[in-house]
Amino acid sequence: MTRLIQNSTFRLFKNKSNRLLFTCYPTCTHAKLSNLTRSSIEYSNIEGEKAQLKMEKSTSKTIVLTGYGGYDKLRIEEWPIMKPGKDEVLVNMRTNSINFAELMARQGLYDGSPKLPGVLGMEGAGIVTQLGEDVTNLKVGDRVICIKMFGLWKEFATVPAEQCFPMPDAMTFEEGVALPVNYVTAYHMLFDIGNLRKGKKVVIHMAAGGVGIAATQLCKTVPNVTVFGTASAVKHKIIREVGVTHPIDYRTQDWQTEVTKVAPDGVDIILDPLLGSDATKAYATLKPLGKVIHFGAANMVSGPGTNYFQIAKTWWQTYRPAILSMMPANKVVAGYHMGHLPQEPIREAMVDLIALYNEGKIKPRIDSVWSYEQIADAMAQMHDRKNIGKVILTPYDENNITPKT
């Protein structure tokens, strides 16, 4: 059977093993696909024939963490494709992402890492290819964003259906995968914990990274917010364009001194992903009623390998404020870890964030796209502090990937 829909030809046919398959010429968009009845389509995809070959595989290309340490601990293997459980869906991942958490997990520094050999990957964007028997909120063929505490660096991954979010038609798989961890983290910290309102002053560290850019864009959704952003000097032009009011080169300048020059009374919110001496400075830089939110320990990481001296130094330099001294100081110290949150607040934030995307108020910035085979280079992009925005992985097109930076 062949149909012509919006200048694309769709064809249903049976292969040698009598399986019903689907093709689309030329490469078609999701919007066009949504016109089809999917009941008779075993699997559909925006890339037609190429996608069928993927689905006919019985194994899934997988990035496996074999031990803790450097890049050599990661290997590409073919793992069996698992059947989704009752409340799960099987998703053909088109993109995954790298979060700082995965750099730390590879070094054995991340609370909640999978058992070895295991699979990292907290985010994926792809196409639903199979439904668990109790799943009613999704269909085969839906484009979804997935979030899970690891296990998603797989060509085909099973994901609880409630942790999958339908993607807007205009959203690319690269943008979709860049949304959950970075934007939900920034959203909860600024709006739920930080109570960000107009006219406030906010310090964002690692401002050119995934969370940093998300936090800056969310600050811009509130009128007249002043953003201080720390980043390597070469990234300042871009973070200024994203919305940072005062970029600070933390490598050559003391960020606390620079902030205090502009805001001598202190600031309202500091997002601290660093710990160590930077956490201590953060508390001192708050104005009364100010809030510091600790959400990472990047100062423990000093390169691809595990550095125990750096870990101990960061731990030692991190302040431990006494509650009795916080009361007269009128300062708030908070912690945030998305991996330990229940699903409900994550869902609530995702719904709001997808609405903000549809309104054009936020747009993930993609730094670069790498194939699974390039996982070491992709991680080095972050360890070497080269990324501006999100570093993306894809299980496909290993010969055709060009880093965008």
Ligand SMILES: NC(=O)c1ccc[n+]([C@@H]2O[C@H](COP(=O)([O-])OP(=O)(O)OC[C@H]3O[C@@H](n4cnc5c(N)ncnc54)[C@H](OP(=O)(O)O)[C@@H]3O)[C@@H](O)[C@H]2O)c1
């Ligand atoms: N608690 C949570 O739920 C949660 C969720 C997401 C992320 N986080 C935390 O948020 C922080 C940012 O995460 P992300 O995924 O968005 O990463 P990212 O910012 O994209 O990370 C890479 C960038 O961080 C900067 N950086 C600062 N210290 C670094 C170091 N020791 N090693 C390498 N790069 C360093 C570099 O930029 P410059 O050259 O500009 O310094 C580098 O390009 C991390 O600490 C992460 O653990 C926490």
